[in-house]
Amino acid sequence: MYRYQEGDFNALAELAISLLPKLEMMARRRFSDQSLAIEATQEFWIKIIKNAKSFKHDSKVQTWAFQIVNNAYLDLIRRDRKFTIAYDELSTVENRTEFSSNFSDNSINELTVRSALGSIPKDQAAAVSLVLMDQFSIEEAASILGVPAGTVKSRISRGKEALRSKLMEENQLPGNQKHV
Amino acid sequence: MANNDEVENLFRNLPKSPEFSEIERKRQEKLIRSYVANMKKEEELKATSPLRRFQSQFSLAAGFFVLVAGISFASSQGIFDSKDELVVSMPTPEPPSSGSEKTGGVEQDSYESGQSTKPKNSENENSEGFEEFETGSTSQLDIDKFINNTGLDYQSDFQQAKQLVKISSSPLSISKLPQAYGKCAIELGINKELLGIDKGKYDGTSVLAFYYGSSPSTASIWIVEKPCIKLEKL
Numbered sequence: 001m002y003r004y005q006e007g008d009f010n011a012l013a014e015l016a017i018s019l020l021p022k023l024e025m026m027a028r029r030r031f032s033d034q035s036l037a038i039e040a041t042q043e044f045w046i047k048i049i050k051n052a053k054s055f056k057h058d059s060k061v062q063t064w065a066f067q068i069v070n071n072a073y074l075d076l077i078r079r080d081r082k083f084t085i086a087y088d089e090l091s092t093v094e095n096r097t098e099f100s101s102n103f104s105d106n107s108i109n110e111l112t113v114r115s116a117l118g119s120i121p122k123d124q125a126a127a128v129s130l131v132l133m134d135q136f137s138i139e140e141a142a143s144i145l146g147v148p149a150g151t152v153k154s155r156i157s158r159g160k161e162a163l164r165s166k167l168m169e170e171n172q173l174p175g176n177q178k179h180v
Numbered sequence: 181m182a183n184n185d186e187v188e189n190l191f192r193n194l195p196k197s198p199e200f201s202e203i204e205r206k207r208q209e210k211l212i213r214s215y216v217a218n219m220k221k222e223e224e225l226k227a228t229s230p231l232r233r234f235q236s237q238f239s240l241a242a243g244f245f246v247l248v249a250g251i252s253f254a255s256s257q258g259i260f261d262s263k264d265e266l267v268v269s270m271p272t273p274e275p276p277s278s279g280s281e282k283t284g285g286v287e288q289d290s291y292e293s294g295q296s297t298k299p300k301n302s303e304n305e306n307s308e309g310f311e312e313f314e315t316g317s318t319s320q321l322d323i324d325k326f327i328n329n330t331g332l333d334y335q336s337d338f339q340q341a342k343q344l345v346k347i348s349s350s351p352l353s354i355s356k357l358p359q360a361y362g363k364c365a366i367e368l369g370i371n372k373e374l375l376g377i378d379k380g381k382y383d384g385t386s387v388l389a390f391y392y393g394s395s396p397s398t399a400s401i402w403i404v405e406k407p408c409i410k411l412e413k414l
Binding site: 009010012013016017020024027028029031032033034036037038041042045046049109110113128132133135160163164167 | 186187188190191192194195196197198199200204205208209211212213215216217219220223
């Protein structure tokens, strides 16, 4: 990173390439559809490259990169959620049935979970996605988010509660489910 | 009633996408390298642009001073005092001839493309009744001259390629292009503003560069790999 900030662009490319396996892993855990995962991976490294100049060396490069990736993902699902809402408002009941029939139960479940995650406060969503989706430890997530471990725990707890309410509304949790 | 552990399980058990193929990983690496290379070029352009601006302003100012100096020298020598000389220096209009319109057209054409069209004129000479056919085939020729083949690498020789490639000042007719090119232009959504095409390379791979935009000075470029895979927008 120092080399890039001193003008060595090849160093930036090497850095982004070295992060690719982890970015791929994060994208694959967040999107079951491979084309979406590929698109997300690309979006992730573009964000890292674009923000590289402003890196202040106050954390490890990897930690900083994961923070950017997590934010990029949350922005992505929030953007996606807005689109989904607009789509739902426009579509008829028949269209919805047709739409649903094109997806497996898993992907409907995934879409709903993603939509629910996009609807809860961003700090809670960030903690939940790092620990529950990427399976980072509480300490690792704390380091990525730049907050104490206790804060991560409470954000996850509040996040899970908010998600539970959202998913109950959507009938996605056992006992109320339609698609799971 | 569901509890929070169910939420946790739901997240932990979300289906994962399959692993990326080696080809996909290589493609991502390649994309990163080309993205960073473009960033570098943009940075370099930004760095040099104030110098260019200064150079053009300087040459403009220098030109103006030369002009003023020339006029003052001429007036001090009394050159503008003689009315006869002024009359002599006026250009006399050529009598209109059948070829004059065509010549105008050719000049316009060569201005647009930066390429001489003299051979076409010689073809038109001594041929009556050939003009109708020639009109159609000339426009096809026009299209052909905007299909370039520089063979240059757009990653390393972008500026050179940009200077060499001939592009039209008005959109090309897609129907006159080879089918694959036209189809790709439609896929890229640039069929109504396509100005030229160049066969070149990108990071060693054979590519097509589609030049498009509302005018040559503001043209953008899509670099695509066969059959029509978007690689980079420059």
